[in-house]
Amino acid sequence: MKAIVTVRLKPGVLDPQGKAIGHALEGLGFVGIEDVRVGKVIELELSETDEHKARDAAEKMARRLLANTVIEDFVITLR
């Protein structure tokens, strides 16, 4: 089963990478960009076939390593 962990900065946390991308896009002539925020998508191919167990394992992995839960939120999607 595939577990997709999407990690984003919490609202209100400054996103320097997003700011840099925004400036770069404007430098390339793009207009109308009000804000840019960047996150990560981590796709975990798991041998687990039970949905609950897979979600539980992915959550533990996210809390332990994939997300810095002080400044980041994460969402888990299963496929």
Next chain:
Amino acid sequence: MKAIVTVRLKPGVLDPQGKAIGHALEGLGFVGIEDVRVGKVIELELSETDEHKARDAAEKMARRLLANTVIEDFVITLR
């Protein structure tokens, strides 16, 4: 309008970052991890309100800067 650009490595392209995360997770005692692949999620807050124009602008930004289309694919979602 918000355009979400999800950028992933094309299938078959080696993902050293994913490999490193996989090894780290195994080092933490997690089992059953067959593969790990990492991508980016770029959220663009655009002043454009027309869906087609917003999608078109996001696509141009993705091709020009956000994705390396030689080794990466991207998907655009509007909200």
